[in-house]
Every structure is written in structure tokens, then in C-alpha cells.
Amino acid sequence: MERRSFLRGAVVGTSAAAFGFTLWQGAASAAPAQPGAGPYGALGAADANGIQLPSGFTSRVIARSGQKVGSTSYIWHNAPDGGACFADGSGWIYVSNSEISSTGGASAVKFSSTGTITGAYRILSNTNRNCAGGATPWNTWLSCEEVSTGYVYETDPWGVNAAVRRSAMGRFNHEAAAADPVRKVIYLTEDASDGCLYRFVPTTWGNLSSGTLQVLKAGTATSGSFTWGTVPDPDGSPTATRDQVSGAKLFNGGEGCHYANDTVWFTTKGDNRLWQLNLLNSTYELAYDDSLVVGGGAPLTGVDNVTGAASGDLFVAEDGGNMEICVITPDDVVAPFLRINGQSSSEICGPAFSPDGRRLYFSSQRGTSGSSSGGITYEVTGPFRA
Template sequence: MKTSDLNRRKLLKFGIMSLGAFVGNILLPSPVKAAALSLSLVARGELLPPDHNGVRLPAGFTSRIVAHSGQNLFGYTWHAAPDGGATFTSPEGGWVYVSNSELENQAGGVGALRFNARGELVDAYSILSQTNLNCAGGQTPWQTWLSCEETDNGQVWECDPFGHKPAQVRSSLGLFKHEAVAVDTRDKRLYLTEDQSNGCFYRYIARSFDIAGNPNLDDGILEVAEVIEGSNGAVRWHALADPSATTMPTRRQVPARTAFDGGEGIWYHQGIVYFTTKGDDRVWAYDVQQQRLSIFYDAGLYHSPVLTGVDNITGNTAGELLVAEDGGNMQIVVLSGGNVLPLLQVVGHERSEIAGPALSPDGSCLYFSSQRGKTGKSEDGVTFEITGPF
């Protein structure tokens, strides 16, 4: 049986239809579509030959390396295996880029790079240490970083990107092979992915909120998604009886749950939660109001897909998605308006993966890491900054 036939049968099992090979911005509100047309990154042109840092970029963009694993920066040794990341606006101007360290044996954690308003690197420090396989995570609207441990009993740690407050475990978010988190900024619900071949898609609903209206991450209900067969993607949510997984893994507690093949990055934008699954090279889109899931991108529907090895995901204010490749062609690829085109490519890092893509708060810079650099070893990670007409 052809791969395309297998894919179609999988879609039909749940009544989920991919709108062509790629649904583009069809799920986005019309104002976002208009913004995407005027600000589209796919209009930046073809990639030029590699620059002095080995990065292929469109005309007008430049790269610099801001950190190497093992490098001493302001007294902090930049961590090995840099993975998921995000940026935060500094109160005094400038911004902070945080980056997970995907090391095991209590050697993981999160490091931070602080830039001033001129974009100059002025500080580096740790905001979490002695944890395991901190893979991806997610940024919150209340300006914290949720760092996820990708282990069987992995936890979510809430971190202060500015390093003033100690990190705290958020046990109500469950114990499982956490990958990434996204926050619905309107309803203040959290959505989580699980990096297992039979992993699940989770939702957290807080029971209480602080005076600013932010959800209590220690008092809530963790749910797992079921895509109802024959419903054209309708999702039913089931509360987990034991999020702490003392009786059995969370992904097995609800027989009706739907399995996803290797959940990876996740991103929320204007009522849609996007997430990637590496086992089938797909990007999914969950409409939080309609509670309906569809396939946004499926590499299996292309003869020669531009985007493979889907992993971390982020987006810009225009609603375009930037998807990092774990393997593939070591690219960050833009999905926008029906287009699937590379924004950049790192050359000579074939044994690595692109991780932690994040735009600066003002949209002028893009940060990401090559987790294992040119050698394929975790101690040789490289963290980049891209500037240009974003």
C-alpha cells in the first residue's frame, strides 16, 4: 500500500481531513490573513550560500553566534545540548532568551542570555539546574518559562527568566514524558504534548486564579484528548484520575484517549493551538472554541517535502508558523498562506538538530540553537541570532 493511502486511512479513522496537502492560513481569522500577506516571511526570497557561520539566509539577513556550549559568559558556562527556548522583555529594556539543557543524570536545566536595548549581550546565568532532559517547554503570558523534562516521570518547572525567583515544580501538570506547553491567552488553559510514539495531547484547566487572573498551576484538572471517530475531528476531553501517575502512565489511564506519534513543539495563536508530531511529520491545528482538530501540514502528502523532522515550533504576529527540523535538512521552515519554504538552513551540522526558535519581543531577531553542533556531541551546541527584515 502506498504511503499516501496509509495516511488517508489514518485521517479517515477519526474523520480528520487534511484540506489539500497544506491548509495554509485557512484556520486563521481574516485580519491575521491580511497581516500575513503584508509581512510574510516566505516573500523574503531564496536562501543564499552559507555565510561565515555556515548559515544560509535570504538576502538582507545576517547571523551571529551568541554562545557555544562550554563557553564562559559573565561567569556562567553556557550549557550543553541547548534545546527549547523563548524570549522575554526586560523591565529595564532589552530582552532575555532562555534555553533548556537536554542533559540527563541531573545535569539538565535552563540558562539565560540577557541583551540590552541595543541588542548587546550583557549577562548570562542559570534559572534552573539539576534536572533531567529539559527538552522544550513554553512561555506564559505572565512572563515565566515552563521547562519540560522529557523522562517517564518528567515534571514541568516554572522558571523566572530574570533569575530573581527560584524555579518551582508544577505537579498538577502531571508526570509523563513532557515535551512542550502552550497557554491559551484568552481562556488561560494550558495544552501539553508528550514525546512518546503513543503519547497524548493534554489540557490543563485551573480551578483557581490569582488576583491578576492568572491560573493556579498547583490547583487544576489535567485532561487527555480523544478525537471522536467519524466526527471530522471533534475532540472530547477526559479528566485524568491520577496525573501523578502512581497507578499507571497518564497516556494509559483513559482507554478512549487518542495516541499521537511523538508529540513535539506546540504554539498558540488567536484561538488555534498548533503542535507537531515527529513520527508522522505532521503539524496539527486544534481550534479551542470549536474543540476540533485538523491536520495543518502533512509531509506524507508531498513527493519531496521541504519540511521533515518536525520539532520545535514558534510563530510571528502575522500568524505564520516557524518549524524547526530535527534532522531533515537542518532548516527552520515557514508555513504561511499555503506556502512551505525554508527561512534558513545550517550547513555542516548534519548530526544535530535545530532547537529553541524564538523571535525577540520586538520581532527584530530570531534565536535558535544547533543542539549538537558540527560534531554531533551535546557539548558542542551552538546558539545563533539572526537579524534582518523580519
């Protein structure tokens, strides 16, 4: 199996943590990741919320669809999906999309320095199936529509400034976004069985109103070199963006996307893979593939959203599988970090760490009911590795 450098490391500064941008230390290891003993030990018995966690970790419910958030008057949205955290003075904000047709949008929950909920409010309304997205270095949330003619909307986590549609970022079945402040681009995944990986190059970094949409070009193998080709018509009509560039590499159901120090990780749910782009040498490879697990019994299936922790660990949420968030360590060990019981008709969405790295937020999109009106948003607190 091809060798690779898995660039991982530590978060520095609360603003870096807010955007999921990390400085990673290099560690040479074989790809793809294989099952092993996780850094946090075995999962314990389910707690009162039905969540199995390692020793020392606890969970609490932050919000439930159709109910008031904490002591606020705000009613939490249905089908909570992708999310991110933003530093807010000594506290922070967690934003969450709503994957509902026509009325989706996104909401936010504000926390004090002690984790107390101090507010909740809407930051985007009346958009279509807002699935995942990504944070920007200038403190905005990119909320992406998961429909064939979907847009990206740039929103204000504080709810002060009106959301803005960013048409130049392309019209396609958007999923996740990840900002690269070094190359000054935004990477975008496409949730289609023959989808592509894109990057948007703004005319001016920090302003997404204009720029160039490009698509990754590569061969059909699971590793190799890549280039970028410009999409002639980002509007995707009459020809879909993924069909406009000869040699564009097709991916089976693009989902989560995470950038850290010259590396992009993104998932494809159709084949249960985590891909890695090495931006310094323009190569790509597999970081995880459930069909390549030695000895069978893959711990991670239904790969979906992905985020990074201060330790260099990646946390990958399952859509299906057995409702786990799995950790992939810098030495390429994959293991369950948590498991939600009694919610087999749901999926785990929106994993994101608080700026201090001590709390992990995520949602069960359909909860125990299996319906979009049954969504539950959680917080897990404990001794995450520094």
C-alpha cells in the first residue's frame, strides 16, 4: 500500500479553533486507516440520553426540534444537519443547518464561557435542504443547499447581518465547504453519485461575490496526481457543472470536508471512503475505505460529516452504520468514539468543537422518532486530547 504523510497537529488560539483550522504535525504512516484501540478506550454503557461514551465523558441535550432552546423563546429547527462553532468573546456560538425543503435555513445557539445557553435565533430562512457547509476565516458560515440547483449562502453567526446568496460559487447539489487561507480558496463537495470536488477562487479573498469555480481533474484510480480545471458555466444550466470539464474526477456522493495545513479531507458516502488531498505536491489518496479494512468488521460505515480536533484526530460522523462518531488518529487507527442507541432511523450530523476544544457538538437529525421533527442536538464534554 502506498505510503503517505498524514499531516496532523495542534490547534493554536481560539480563533483557529472556531474555524476548524489547525496546524498539523507530520507523521508518516500507511494508508488507509485500520481498526484498533482508540485513544479514549472502550465505550461505556448508554447514559440517560442513550449515548455510549468513553470513561470521563458526559453528554447533554442542547436542543430538540420543535421545542424551545434552553430558557430562550426560540424554537429549534427540524432536521438539524451541518454545523460549526465560532468564538464569541469568552463564549462561543454553534450554528446548525436545517435540511428541510423550501424552509430549511440555519439557526444558532449562543453559549457563555461556562457553557450556559444565553441565546438562540435564526440566521438563514426559506432556503432549500441546507445540509452541510463550512466556516470562513472572517467569521461567517457558508450554508449549502443539497438540491440539484442549490446555492451557497453566506450567513452571520451573530444574526446581525442578512444572509447573502453567493451565486459565483456554483449551482449544484452542494454539500460541505472548507476554507483554505493559504491558497485563498474554498473547497466544495457535491452530493451526487457522479459528483465532483470543486474549489472556488474568489477574486478578492474575504469577498465571495465573484471569482472562479474550478473542478478537480484526475484519473480513475484511488491515488495519483490532480490538477484543477475551470468550470465555464457555474450556473450549471443547461449542462451540470460536473459535466462541463473533460477529465473531471467523479466521486460517489461527496459529504463532509475539512482543511488543515495544506491537506484536505473529504468523505464519499456511496463507497464509505475518506479521501486525502495533499496540496503541497498535488496528489490524492485514500485515508480510509471500509472495504479495505483488514480482517473485516469495519468500525466506520456510512461516512458523512468530518471535523478535526486539537490533537490531530479526525472525527467522522455516520449516516447510518450503527450511529457512531468514529475517531481516526494521526497514526491511522480508526475506532468508535461514541454511539447513539435507539435511533437507527437517524443520522449523525454537524460535529464541531468549541473554541477551547473541550466540547463536541453534533445532532441526530431524526432522533428517536425517525422523523425530521424529532431532531436532537447534543453536547459532549470530557478530556479530549490536547
